[in-house]
Amino acid sequence: MLRETSPSETKVNFGFIILISSVAALGGFLFGYDSGCINGAIEALQKAFNASNLGSGFNVASMLIGCAVGAFMAGSLADKFGRRPALFASAILFAVSSFGSGIANDSTTFIIFRLIGGFAVGAASIISPAYISEVAPAACRGRLSSLQQMAIVLGLFIAFLSNWLIAKAAGGASNDFWLGYEAWRWMFWVELIPIGLFFLGLFLIPESPRYLIANGQEKKAKEIMHRIAPDKNTGQKVADIRKTVNKERKPKLSDLINDQTRKLHPVVWVGLAIASLQQLVGINVVFYYGAVLWKAAGFTESDALMINVIGGVINVVSTIVAIGLVDKWGRKPLLLTGSAGMTIFLGALAVIFGTAGTSESGDLQLSGPMGMAALISANLYIVCFGISWGPVMWVMLGEMFPNRIRGAALAVAGLSQWTMNFIVTMTFPILLASIGLGGAYGLYAAFALVSFFIVKAIVKETKGMTLEEMENG
Numbered sequence: 001m002l003r004e005t006s007p008s009e010t011k012v013n014f015g016f017i018i019l020i021s022s023v024a025a026l027g028g029f030l031f032g033y034d035s036g037c038i039n040g041a042i043e044a045l046q047k048a049f050n051a052s053n054l055g056s057g058f059n060v061a062s063m064l065i066g067c068a069v070g071a072f073m074a075g076s077l078a079d080k081f082g083r084r085p086a087l088f089a090s091a092i093l094f095a096v097s098s099f100g101s102g103i104a105n106d107s108t109t110f111i112i113f114r115l116i117g118g119f120a121v122g123a124a125s126i127i128s129p130a131y132i133s134e135v136a137p138a139a140c141r142g143r144l145s146s147l148q149q150m151a152i153v154l155g156l157f158i159a160f161l162s163n164w165l166i167a168k169a170a171g172g173a174s175n176d177f178w179l180g181y182e183a184w185r186w187m188f189w190v191e192l193i194p195i196g197l198f199f200l201g202l203f204l205i206p207e208s209p210r211y212l213i214a215n216g217q218e219k220k221a222k223e224i225m226h227r228i229a230p231d232k233n234t235g236q237k238v239a240d241i242r243k244t245v246n247k248e249r250k251p252k253l254s255d256l257i258n259d260q261t262r263k264l265h266p267v268v269w270v271g272l273a274i275a276s277l278q279q280l281v282g283i284n285v286v287f288y289y290g291a292v293l294w295k296a297a298g299f300t301e302s303d304a305l306m307i308n309v310i311g312g313v314i315n316v317v318s319t320i321v322a323i324g325l326v327d328k329w330g331r332k333p334l335l336l337t338g339s340a341g342m343t344i345f346l347g348a349l350a351v352i353f354g355t356a357g358t359s360e361s362g363d364l365q366l367s368g369p370m371g372m373a374a375l376i377s378a379n380l381y382i383v384c385f386g387i388s389w390g391p392v393m394w395v396m397l398g399e400m401f402p403n404r405i406r407g408a409a410l411a412v413a414g415l416s417q418w419t420m421n422f423i424v425t426m427t428f429p430i431l432l433a434s435i436g437l438g439g440a441y442g443l444y445a446a447f448a449l450v451s452f453f454i455v456k457a458i459v460k461e462t463k464g465m466t467l468e469e470m471e472n473g
Helices: 014-049 053-081 083-103 107-135 138-170 183-189 192-204 209-214 218-228 234-247 266-280 283-296 301-329 331-355 368-386 389-400 403-434 436-458 467-472
Strands: none
Touching: 014 053, 014 083, 014 107, 014 138, 014 183, 014 192, 014 218, 014 283, 014 301, 053 083, 053 107, 053 209, 053 403, 083 107, 083 183, 083 192, 107 138, 107 209, 107 403, 138 183, 138 301, 138 389, 209 218, 266 283, 266 389, 266 403, 266 436, 283 301, 283 368, 283 403, 301 331, 301 368, 301 389, 331 368, 331 389, 331 436, 368 389, 389 403, 403 436
């Protein structure tokens, strides 16, 4: 890390640092877009591939297996080849996945290309924020690091908006659109536009100075650091980084075992709990299956996709609010507030969907007032998640682990988060077919309630603490 200096000591080239951070954050945008673009295509895919509920779930969830692998391997690959080459590789994988998903004519081919996209998403979820934190001067690191989460939710929103516009223009996701190809295929191909921008933008950014110093290229690192923040302390900062790099070693999973007790460090259990619970409250059911969910609740496809767009806007605004509150309210109060709110509104959705009537075909039928109540409850649930567990969970994982185990603990927590994401995503179509929307949302409400008591009992506040102060955690 760079030696901490006050804003008065360092002149920062804000134009340059914002440019390179924004390019890196496009990796987060593609992470969000790739996660959200399948939302409007699920039923069209099920029809095109003649997939079962289990097969439909795997069509959606397959990407998450790649995400887990990509996230777990990204750190070592970036250390070996450099942050910039790793980001170039992820851009190429994004492009292959986007194009291939659109040309697929069967589930097997589609799943292969989604797995490739998962590698890209997992890698971007680790490398993009790491790159930003390594190039950002201390005076503005916090604000620049928040670009990643902002980019993710913007990517989700643009995916929802694109899906809605394409489906509306074609008259449905299964209908033909441009050049005689179905609309759902274009939902994936549109992503090639931001992928192209990301790929071209990477030619404008330098390699991370930290990586260069670790690989003996100090002169080049000094030039880049001076361009980012031209001051007289550049030489000292290079020396500080060199000293840190020399002390570091690759994280090992054995670091997570306490030498005295021979058991897993308690703080690692806390990290695993909050990483898992972030997914077990069912948020990605909304982001991945929103169109299916609202159609099952009686809305038309066009209305269901429009509801996704509204949810995307609310998610973006909620994230902005969270960024403003996290250093004022603290991490734990936001998590508790979010858990309480999610429990209430998920419970309301469970009651609404569980007591709704059904048509002869088995579809839910919500009256006007009940349909509006469901819509309001769902969006308030997104607000509660967006101001708390969405961004704050990642903030806490970055802060809560002691320096000596941080690398290994983050790898395990990230793997846990993606694994739970896969399980929740894979099981939703099965739950929908077996216990219905009411039962599924009742289950997610129960996990939200559990998250409240877990946070209250074992999560410690990290607001205002330095990373070094976590050493006794």
